[in-house]
Amino acid sequence: xxxxxxxxxxxxxxxxxxxxxxxxxxxxxxxxxxxxxxxxxxxxxxxxxxxxxxxxxxxxxxxxxxxxxxxxxxxxxxxxxxxxxxxxxxxxxxxxxxxxxxxxxxxxxxxxxxxxxxxxxxxxxxxxxxxxxxxxxxxxxxxxxxxxxxxxxxxxxxxxxxxxxxxxxxxxxxxxxxxxxxxxxxxxxxxxxxxxxxxxxxxxxxxxxxxxxxxxxxxxxxxxxxxxxxxxxxxxxxxxxxxxxxxxxxxxxxxxxxxxxxxxxxxxxxxxxxxxxxxxxxxxxxxxxxxxxxxxxxxxxx
Numbered sequence: 001x002x003x004x005x006x007x008x009x010x011x012x013x014x015x016x017x018x019x020x021x022x023x024x025x026x027x028x029x030x031x032x033x034x035x036x037x038x039x040x041x042x043x044x045x046x047x048x049x050x051x052x053x054x055x056x057x058x059x060x061x062x063x064x065x066x067x068x069x070x071x072x073x074x075x076x077x078x079x080x081x082x083x084x085x086x087x088x089x090x091x092x093x094x095x096x097x098x099x100x101x102x103x104x105x106x107x108x109x110x111x112x113x114x115x116x117x118x119x120x121x122x123x124x125x126x127x128x129x130x131x132x133x134x135x136x137x138x139x140x141x142x143x144x145x146x147x148x149x150x151x152x153x154x155x156x157x158x159x160x161x162x163x164x165x166x167x168x169x170x171x172x173x174x175x176x177x178x179x180x181x182x183x184x185x186x187x188x189x190x191x192x193x194x195x196x197x198x199x200x201x202x203x204x205x206x207x208x209x210x211x212x213x214x215x216x217x218x219x220x221x222x223x224x225x226x227x228x229x230x231x232x233x234x235x236x237x238x239x240x241x242x243x244x245x246x247x248x249x250x251x252x253x254x255x256x257x258x259x260x261x262x263x264x265x266x267x268x269x270x271x272x273x274x275x276x277x278x279x280x281x282x283x284x285x286x287x288x289x290x291x292x293x294x295x296x297x298x299x300x301x302x
Contacts, residue, residue, distance in 0.1 A: 133186055135208040137175045143190070144302070145171045145200075147209035150221070153198035157187035164198040168221040172214060172302035178202070194225060219299035224262045224275055224290060232258045234297040240286035244274035251286035259301070266290070 137143050145151055150168040154161040157180040167173065171192060178188035185201040188210065202210045217229065224230050232238050232254045241248040244267040254260070258279075265275035265287075272289035275298060279285070291297040 133179050134203070134206065135210070135212065137178065137188055137202065137210060137212050139175055139177065141175055141212065142214050143173050143175050143188075144211050144214050144218075145169055145173065145209065146211045151200040151209060153190070153192065153196055153200050155198055157182050157185075157189075157199040159183045159185070161199070165192070165196045167192055167196075167200060170218045170302065171220045171222060173200075173210075194222075217301040219296075220302045221296050222300060223266070223273070224298055224300050226262050226264065228262045228300040230260055230262055230275075230277065230298045230300050232256055232260075232297065233299040234291075234295075238288055238297055240277070240284065240288050242286055244287045245269040246272075248287070252284050254284075254288070260284075260298075 145167050146169070148169055150166050150171065153164040153167050155164060160183075167190075173190040173192055176189040176191055176197070178186070179202065180187040180199075185204055187199045188202045189197070189199050191197050200210070202208065219231050219233055233256070235256060237253040237255055238258075239250055240252045240254055242251050243249075244265075247270075260277035260279055263276050263278050263285075266273040267287070268274075272292060274287045274289055276287050277285070277298070289297060
């Protein structure tokens with residue numbers, strides 16, 4: 001017997017054995033289904049001797065059983081589609097979502113508004129008042145002080161300014177600036193040729209205190225300086241000595257209106273200021289006092 005015949009015999013034996021078991025206990029563990037599949041007895045009228053009373057609930061139980069079987073087998077099919085195992089869903093790692101950092105809103109730059117220029121009124125310059133001077137002086141030219149007692153030289157053209165010196169009567173001056181009107185006077189800036197520069201009043205109203213007419217040289221009431229031409233203004237004789245001082249030997253005696261040139265000095269001695277003088281011909285030279293107690297003995301010529 002071949003291998004195939006043996007297999008077929010074994011299958012037949014198993015099948016017959018299974019069918020026998022089914023006949024003996026057709027429902028196995030599902031014995032509760034036996035009443036549903038039990039063969040229906042033929043209908044017999046109630047008066048028949050073979051009639052068996054059948055409760056109406058049996059028919060109802062049969063219908064409910066069939067419905068339960070149908071739902072048992074058909075429900076899962078309708079719900080799941082088939083009895084095939086469903087694939088286990090694979091969880092994918094969550095995809096990282098890039099979170100954009102919000103960019104703060106930048107204020108929109110606004111161009112500064114151009115201010116509208118406010119028209120300004122241009123001040124109209126006032127005309128410079130013309131100063132009327134009766135006896136005008138010329139800048140850069142010599143002039144002479146003519147007022148009696150001389151003029152005060154000040155730092156600024158005003159009577160409230162500090163005084164520099166007193167410019168003597170008949171003194172020659174060099175005109176530098178002017179005229180300037182202030183405090184009721186006409187002012188001129190001058191140089192007295194002795195190292196002093198300042199402002200002097202040239203006049204008030206109709207009065208003129210400075211003249212542009214220098215004329216011939218005149219004696220001036222001031223102290224001499226080296227290089228000055230001086231004249232003997234003492235009424236009488238002026239003693240000329242060999243050295244400064246009243247104890248020095250007498251060299252000569254000068255008379256009124258004699259002229260000399262100052263070559264040295266001053267030297268203070270015995271209460272006087274002494275100057276070394278020399279005659280125009282050079283024959284007389286010595287030391288002489290210039291004055292005392294406001295009296296001028298040697299006066300510079302200007």
